[in-house]
Amino acid sequence: xVLPLPSDWDPWVQTACGLAVLALVALLxxxxxxxxxxxxxxxxxxxxPTRWARVLLHPKVLRRAAQIVPSLAVQIGIxxxxxxxxxxxxxxxxxxxxxxxLHAVRTLHALLDAALEQQQREEAAQQPTGRSIKSYVxxxxxxxxxxxxxxxxxxxxxxxxxxxxxxxxxxxxxLMLVFKDTLLSFTAxxxxxxxxxxxxxxxxEMPQVGADGFVIDIALHTVKVQNWDKTITTVPTWRLMSExxxxxRGMFGSGGRRIKxxxxxxxxxxxxxxxxxxxxxxxxxxxxxxxxxKRRDITQTHAALEMRLGPQAAEPANQRRLTNIGTFRxxxxxxxxxxxxxxxxxxxxxxxxxxxPEGAPVELYCFTATTAWVEYExxxxxxxxxxxxxxxxxxxxxxxxxSGNDIRxxxxxxxxxxxxxxxxxx
Numbered sequence: 001x002v003l004p005l006p007s008d009w010d011p012w013v014q015t016a017c018g019l020a021v022l023a024l025v026a027l028l029x030x031x032x033x034x035x036x037x038x039x040x041x042x043x044x045x046x047x048x049p050t051r052w053a054r055v056l057l058h059p060k061v062l063r064r065a066a067q068i069v070p071s072l073a074v075q076i077g078i079x080x081x082x083x084x085x086x087x088x089x090x091x092x093x094x095x096x097x098x099x100x101x102l103h104a105v106r107t108l109h110a111l112l113d114a115a116l117e118q119q120q121r122e123e124a125a126q127q128p129t130g131r132s133i134k135s136y137v138x139x140x141x142x143x144x145x146x147x148x149x150x151x152x153x154x155x156x157x158x159x160x161x162x163x164x165x166x167x168x169x170x171x172x173x174x175l176m177l178v179f180k181d182t183l184l185s186f187t188a189x190x191x192x193x194x195x196x197x198x199x200x201x202x203x204x205e206m207p208q209v210g211a212d213g214f215v216i217d218i219a220l221h222t223v224k225v226q227n228w229d230k231t232i233t234t235v236p237t238w239r240l241m242s243e244x245x246x247x248x249r250g251m252f253g254s255g256g257r258r259i260k261x262x263x264x265x266x267x268x269x270x271x272x273x274x275x276x277x278x279x280x281x282x283x284x285x286x287x288x289x290x291x292x293x294k295r296r297d298i299t300q301t302h303a304a305l306e307m308r309l310g311p312q313a314a315e316p317a318n319q320r321r322l323t324n325i326g327t328f329r330x331x332x333x334x335x336x337x338x339x340x341x342x343x344x345x346x347x348x349x350x351x352x353x354x355x356x357p358e359g360a361p362v363e364l365y366c367f368t369a370t371t372a373w374v375e376y377e378x379x380x381x382x383x384x385x386x387x388x389x390x391x392x393x394x395x396x397x398x399x400x401x402x403s404g405n406d407i408r409x410x411x412x413x414x415x416x417x418x419x420x421x422x423x424x425x426x
Contacts, residue, residue, distance in 0.1 A: 011083035018081035026070035034066035058114035105148035138220035256343035256367030264359035359399030
């Protein structure tokens with residue numbers, strides 16, 4: 001089939017007019033295709049039945065799909081241009097094929113972008129899972145780009161793509177070196193996703209790279225972490241598989257956040273409780289059950305000692321007595337079990353650690369009923385404020401290393417106490 005042009009025109013004029021008509025037909029075909037695709041999307045806009053329908057009918061996908069039509073029209077109609085040399089027709093056809101492949105690859109890229117956008121929209125609207133397909137989308141775009149580049153070059157040089165692929169096989173070592181990070185990152189991303197080791201929104205700590213905050217993006221090559229100071233740390237994906245890091249997701253999922261802090265007491269303030277002190281502490285409601293039980297146990301123990309030791313049972317060293325630090329530990333345990341901000345179904349204990357030159361440490365080990373950072377710090381602060389303030393009730397003191405001011409005041413007091421005798425002064 002030849003385009004109907006006047007036969008008395010010069011051949012080059014007929015060729016030029018044929019090419020112009022072919023260009024107009026290609027542009028018209030694009031306009032018609034774009035109009036039809038827009039009409040196809042119109043009734044389905046906002047009400048596509050499935051996610052894949054919404055992805056396929058994305059405006060960007062349809063717009064790029066319409067750009068494939070002109071090059072297809074050129075491939076079909078180039079043979080109808082009169083008096084066009086065969087070599088020129090072959091060149092134009094090869095360029096049209098290359099443009100067709102280019103626009104097809106761009107359409108597939110838009111399709112992948114639309115799938116990622118749809119997944120992110122669903123994550124924002126529903127309960128987020130933290131799993132992103134961004135790395136897979138980036139890898140797919142990279143592979144499509146490589147395949148498309150090979151086919152385009154093959155079309156332009158009018159050779160089979162298999163010839164180019166065989167040449168690339170000889171360059172496999174170079175390609176492995178060039179795409180080393182890409183391959184490592186993809187493998188690491190696949191393992192992280194398959195084993196559910198990292199999600200968007202996880203709080204991770206990776207001191208070796210300065211990362212301490214929430215994961216905001218997981219891509220093919222990098223993972224972005226927003227630190228607590230609002231800075232962004234970019235970590236290569238492969239490092240998350242080759243190096244260790246801490247993920248706090250388990251803490252958030254458990255519903256409780258751990259308090260593990262010691263209160264250092266001055267060992268010089270530790271002593272046995274006298275009867276008057278026990279009576280005074282018995283008026284504390286949280287200690288009443290503990291002291292009543294201890295009194296019964298001590299009475300039974302003393303009775304057994306009198307029967308076994310006789311008069312020697314009256315010696316204080318032979319008697320069982322309460323200590324202020326042990327009673328304080330019992331009070332802290334009761335206080336935590338009655339505190340509304342402490343998770344009562346998780347581990348809770350108060351223990352005395354090995355004494356050190358900095359005093360006798362009493363450690364609190366428990367979990368708050370919330371994982372929110374601000375609320376957690378508020379609960380922890382209230383607990384230790386209360387315990388520090390109530391220490392004098394038990395005759396205890398918090399350990400504090402002497403400062404320069406303490407030493408100066410002590411020396412002044414010592415100097416004032418060593419007054420010069422009047423006989424020497426005269």
